[in-house]
Amino acid sequence: MTILKLVIRRSLMSVVTLLLVSLIIFSMLEVLPGDVASRILGRDATPETLEQLRTELGLDRPAPVRYLSWLGGLVTGDLGNSLASSRPVSEILAPRILNTVLLSVYAFLIYLPLTFIPALLQALHRDRATDHAFSVVTLVLLSVPDFLLATILLLTFVVMLPLLPAISLVDASSSAWEYLRAMTLPALTLAIVMAVYAVRMLRDNLIEVLDSDYIRMAELKGLSRRRVLLRHALPNALVPTLNVTALNLAYLVGGVVVVEKVFSYPGFGSLLVDSLQLRDLPVVEATVMIAAFVYVVANLIADVAAILLNPRLRNG
Amino acid sequence: MDAPVIAVEGLSVSYRQGAGFNRVVDDVSFSVAPGEVFGLVGESGCGKSTIALQLLGYRTPAMRTDAGTISFDGRDLLALDRAELDRIRGARIAFVPQNPTTALNPGIRVGAQIDEILGAHGYGEAGRRVDRALELFGLVGLPSRPDFLRRYPHQLSGGQQQRVCIAMALACDPAFVVLDEPTTGLDVTTQEQIVALLIDLRARLGMSMLYVTHDLGLLSQIADRVGVMYAGRMVEIAPTEELFTDPKHPYTRGLIGSIPRIEDKSGLPARPLRGLLQRHNLPKGCPFAPRCDWALPECFEDRQELATAGSAREVACWRWPEIEVPEDARALVESPEVEQAGNLLAINDVSVIYGSGRDAFTALREISLDIGEGETVALVGESGSGKSTLARAVAGLLAPAGGEIRLAGKALAGHVKDRTPEERRLIQFVFQNPDASLNPRARIAKALSRPLEFFFGKSTAENVTAALADVRLDGKYAARFPDELSGGERQRVAIARGLVAEPTLLLCDEILSALDVSVQASILALLQRLKTERGIAMLFISHDLAVVRMLADRVCVLFRGDIMELGRRDQIFAAPFHPYTHSLLEAVPTPLKPHPRREATRETAGTTPATGCAYAGRCAWQIGDICDNERPPWRETEEGLRIRCHHTLDELSRRATWPNAAPKQTEDQKVIQ
């Protein structure tokens, strides 16, 4: 009962957050400074094109009305038409999202071993050479911006060891193998960036759990090292790990923007950059809303999972 | 003496600190005989818990064993590897932790946590293990029902959790049990129940135990022999009774002297130990020398080894034969008969309710209490009795749901922000935890000058020095930050901060309970002096009846938001008692008082009846349904003691057994009255 209430409450909060996000994005892009049409057209504006664009965007209507109709469109899945190509936004978005989802799944598959193996090794050999070595490596990798890391990987696997393609252009006609080859470098970049962050958090969480009173109690009961680790420590370190994973998913949404751009991978992130450059507002708005949606849902899932995994709440 | 169960020989342990190591246990030796309970006592940081862990061969990564052996079963525990230790831990030597709430894994059902220790030590198949777990629960006074095994730790009270830990320790019939401050984290009444359980278990199972605690009074009830530790060294070992009647080491004398005795009617503060333990600044010789009244120059130089001092006694002090205790030369303080000079604070029918709707919880139920000018009223009760709530309502941190509070005849607004600056100045609050009551980033001078500026518009360095002098602190403290002060010193500053506002009423919320016993005594002395010199009225909240007996003019006993008993101090500590007051008094650990033999009490489910007596359900003297359904009447003695109970005063007097275990005759009681 209470647990259901908690979950519902938490979900409602997510809905409120998303509404606010839509309001913020709309205000920033369409209401705040000056005339949208002249901003979109920039220096190429002529009075006629301006007038035409204004009608096309419905700028003659007051802002709250435009916001509500845009919001209504978002909810019903009608995202409007692209200004650049006049095609429906949803039609443009769909294949891009699919590409990004594929890339993300691939990245996550690489990410998991890259996270758990070093973190476990560090926690078990804490304050010894292994631990320190991994700490240094993760700290340095943490400080390398993703676009630089992508460039270095490119240099390594394309220029020095020519194994993979430099440009990850794929389309519907590409074979699975082409897809895989194209996605490897972007996925590896994303996975490393996520893992570096997660390894440090997971290591600290594990050590915190290993330092807890109940782990000491378990050892004083005469339980074997294995049992202490698997039965007592890991389950309790799992909840914070979920949090890391949610945060990483959130990173992924932003990370794809840069990484896809570096490798010219036709995903949702490069779409955002391209449409920003073209000042294609309907596409930009839709893309940003999707990014925020993924972030909010990822956090929601992590929180709900934490509620469900916590016996304190489960049986409260 | 039989061959000992366990023998510690020359144990020295260090902790890594920065680049170096810091010796926390220094050449400690002792042994425990079969069936014996050995108590290990000392102030926090003296190394006693480290020894407890070493007895299970346990050390943290920062811990290093420098020397010594621990012989058990003909083997040296310190030389065993992990696999060998795993076979001994839990099976042959068991451990009861200090804080059961953190020691039980929050994600595993308590039954499973017991089951795994049985499983790990080869205790038969699953079915038999469940039977054993149920049997153990019965043994420690928990419901031996399968559904109870399926509970998670957070679904149990602190006392029940500790019982689970004890059951876990007993699971494999160990030869030796190590208890590391097993009652420190618990309520007074729960503490008493756990101690009673341990005494009972010991009598039934004949276990050997090491009982580690900072509470010497408690050890007198359970230990056969006591080892006293100071700064990592064992300074005295003696049979319990001899230790209390004839302490030899100056530190032991100081410790025993600083325990407030509840049976003491003199009103004199216990005598605190001088100074503080300064770990980084210990002399080469006896670590206690800087605080010792009998120290000679040699004491600082010569190492004091534990040496025989009579049969079964050992002392690490070369001067022990010559030490004579001076008579307590202090004059008896007559309990000042406070003439009701005038009423300062009137609390009329105050109720406080937390939350609203279905979750509403009544924290105080129509409380009425007056405090006269310069009078000290003590509020007594266990945690959850509403005593802090009442103080917070008086201070204006919580608005009462009903009733009113008047200061000098004028009604006070419920919220502090609606009160006048003058009203805010006249009532000052001192909090329990000295660590949290001072802004850690503000120098002491700032903490003291801010209220002066705020209330009087200006503050000078002289004001601050004077305020510090009032609480017996040197003026140099003004330039310090709180973390450069000890707990006791910080509490003095917190009191000074209240005093600079020149209040007429000081609210003291458990201000002694976070402090070491010896420090408590000196703060108590300070409060007594303030009371007589400055005539400030105090609402003194405490769960410690011995302290209350030294300080209070009147005492008000609260239980679950309702007043149970109210009267002058001496009347409270004499029959007739309210049943709850009586149980509180019984629960006070008193050195060498034989613990009343009683059934190891069971945990009771505590639900407060909405209409009846708040104490019904916990009451040992309950009459019947009337207690559950009808709110008891006030009964008043000729002297003005008020008790809220369905029993008559005569009946209450007849049932009283405190302070002696044997029940008294009603006639005797009448004569005394």
Place this chain on the structure above:
Amino acid sequence: MSIETLTAPPSRWNGLLPLWRQTPLSFRIGLIILLIHFVIAATGPFWAPYGYSQMGTGRPLSGMSWAHPFGVDQLGRDIFSRVVHGAHIVILLSLSGTLLGLIIGAVLGLLSGYVGGWFDEILQRFLEALISIPFLVLALIAIAAAGPELSGNPVLIVLVVALVYAPRIARMARTVAVDIATRDYVTVARLRGESAWSVMRRELLPNATSVLLVEFALRAGYAPVLIGSLGFLGFGLRPPTPEWGLMISENRALIMITPITVLGPGLALASLVVGLNLFTEGLARILGRTVKLGVQ
């Protein structure tokens, strides 16, 4: 023995050199790296071999050499000089943007945590919404919203960094304030009748400084990356500004020919961030805080 003797305080320990010896190694290394960067930023423009937009300094697209340690780009500009000239731009923009975000975030967060109620509730929802937009995306649309006239303006970059950081810092400051607000010394101030502003200034802020300091260092460590990412994507500073991210983007097409023209600015950027991260981690350890280094 007398209970009522005045107690004199123990002597106070002092000294700067032993203090330095006690600092964690990471802190010391981080500080040294940062000092090198600061010195280059402050003095670089005076000793850099060439101007940042000076063309024809060497053969275009030549690699590493003594004259051109980081090579020459296709316009014939010396990359090493450009990196040196860029140091103060990257550092100044990062620090001022982070500082602005810290000030806004700290004030909002501390007040909201102490005052509570509706103000707190609404502010929190609003900040949560801002945080839900991935920070790079938020930065990009903020730049888009500012319009073409402002784009490439360093002030805009500072404002964008502050906009991205302020909500995150505010949320953290609020958590700290909520925690401190329950401490007894704050209750004492409340009982005295101090105003919310006075409580924030006297009680909350001094106790939040160590957390805020670590937060500042942490965020400042990521600011060069954020600015670099914007430059890399073409939404940051305008060419020919020698901003490192922009330079990496400019020379990336030529990575096959002269990798050093990318790796040079990359090394500068990464070493600055490594220095800041090491410094942050050490600082946190000195102040007894835990810090989660990383993007979010």
